[in-house]
Amino acid sequence: MTITSTTRQDLIVSGRPITSSLQDVWALSRTMVGHFVENVVPCRTLPGEAINGDITTITRVCLELAVSMLDGSDIPEKTQQLHNAAGAWAREGIPIDTIHHAVHEGCKLGFDMILANATADDFENLKTINRRLLEVLDTITSTVSRAYVKELRSVVSEHHTAAHTLTSALLGGHPTSTMARECGIEIAASYSVLAVTIPPHPEERNPRVNQQVVARRKLRRLQAELAKQCGHGVLALLSVDGGTILLPEKLVTALDLDALVEHLTHAAQVPVTAAVVEAAPSEVPSAADQAHELLDMVQRLHCMRGLYRFDDLALEYQLTRPGPGLDRLRTLLDPLDEHPELLETLQRHISNNLNRQRTARSLHVHTNTVDYRLKRVGQLTGFDPSQSSGVWYLRSALIARSYRKPGALPG
Secondary structure (H helix, E strand, O other), X not given: OEOOOOOOOOOEEOOEEOOHHHOEHHHHHHXXXXXXXXXXXXXXXXXXXXXXXXXXXXXXXXXXXXXXXHOOOOOHHHHHHHHHHHHHHHHHXXXXXXXXXXXXXXXXXXXXXXXXOOOHHHHHHHXXXXXXXXXXXXXXXXXXXXXXXXXXXXXXXXXHHHHHHHHHHHHHOOOOHHHHHHHOOOOOOOEEEEEEEOOOOHHHXXXXXXXXXXXXXXXXXXXXXXHHHHHHHOEEEXXXXXXXXXXXXXXXXXXXXXXXXXXXXXXXXXOOEEEEEEEOHHHHHHHHHHHHHHHHHHHHOOOOOOEEEHHXXXXXXHHOOOOHHHHHHHHOOHHHOOOHHHHHHHHHXXXXXXOHHHHHHHHOOOHHHHHHHHHHHHHHXXXXXXXXXXXXXXXXXXXXXXXXXXOOOOO
16 A cells, blocks of 8 residues: 655655655555564564554554655544554553654654665755654654553543542441452452541642642642552542551551651651551451541640551550549649640640650740749649659640540640
């Protein structure tokens, strides 16, 4: 098959139209594909039916498109045909770099054919030919890239929907093997259930920028890092403020969860804090509730950012259970109600592991001021913060007091 162009062929090399050596697209496409297999390393790994079928056909389409554009026109239906074929390659898992390597190699071959008999008299025309070849290359590579990106977005969207469905089912206590098969995601033997809080990015408080855009960008960075660290095995329901992450047992064995939280913090550019509880699939709902209770406790007590496990907060957790002990502990700090600066100093001092210098810096006061305030706390409550027994009662009282009003921080 040869192409008879109806477009004015205005570029001549050695007295002939520039596309004259490219007209027999059937024979030339077979020659080019053979060259790809011999010289483009990634092409050697493609299956035979792909090389002899789609690859040869689309090489011919690209040649027809190139001839048309070199003659000064375009064939939209050929561009669409290339787009459709590239989408199919993406679905079949053919790497995009393999396609781009072949396209560039084909352009070099075509250019060599055009230049085969060129002379110095053709110099001006060759400059225009070079520009048109670049336009051909741009059209083909951008068409292939758009098709691959479109297919990738479709696959990601399908996986996201499936993962969202299975995550919701696990958290709702309704996972089934049938649902797992439909979603294409295996239900693990057990999960690490992470409750995660994502504080606002500093730019979210900037009235001169779109705060919603900043928040969404923060979340996308965190989600991208989560996918990078955990792959497609992770299940998550996250908003700009936080949410729940389910990590399958097999995935957790290969992960350092503390390091994972650090990676998420770095990606989100805010101090991410999380609490984790292990659970079988049927226990995921209760484990998620417990993990979020632990996370709530961490926030109420102004604990440092990072990952917390139940063992880290077992005492604090028990102290918040209803009963006469909790009621009594809640009243121990009542004498400080009229002295908010004393209550804040006590909170900061305990959250800073009794480090006077760190407490003073966080409050922007002298260490002597911290010492004086802690002494007043002891006088008013009867529990000396400088004694281990006093600190134990005062910390327990802070924990109990933090739950006096749901959602309210003491002091």
